Amino acid sequence: xxxxxxxxxxxxxxxxxxxxxxxxxxxxxxxxxxxxxxxxxxxxxxxxxxxxxxxxxxxxxxxxxxxxxxxxxx
Numbered sequence: 001x002x003x004x005x006x007x008x009x010x011x012x013x014x015x016x017x018x019x020x021x022x023x024x025x026x027x028x029x030x031x032x033x034x035x036x037x038x039x040x041x042x043x044x045x046x047x048x049x050x051x052x053x054x055x056x057x058x059x060x061x062x063x064x065x066x067x068x069x070x071x072x073x074x
Contacts, residue, residue: 004073005030005060008041009050015063016050022065023052028073 007023007030009016023030035041035049045051052060052069060069 003029003031004055006033006053006055006057007031007050008033008035008045008053010034010036013049019050019052019065026070026074028070 005023005028007016007020009020009032011034020030020032030052033041035045048062051062052065054060054072060066060072
């Protein structure tokens with residue numbers, strides 16, 4: 001099954017962990033992408049994580065999971 005979403009974040013980021021935990025609790029399939037694993041992603045996102053996108057790459061929310069993002073993924 002293909003993930004509905006991508007979560008861009010980094011290790012030791014409490015906001016990233018909070019968003020991942022919330023997505024799991026809602027049963028939303030997502031792929032976690034570590035921005036520190038790719039210099040281009042690190043350059044793009046910097047400290048601006050977590051970022052949640054749909055499978056097509058459209059940004060749904062940043063920093064906190066929003067009701068609008070949940071609705072789009074449900």
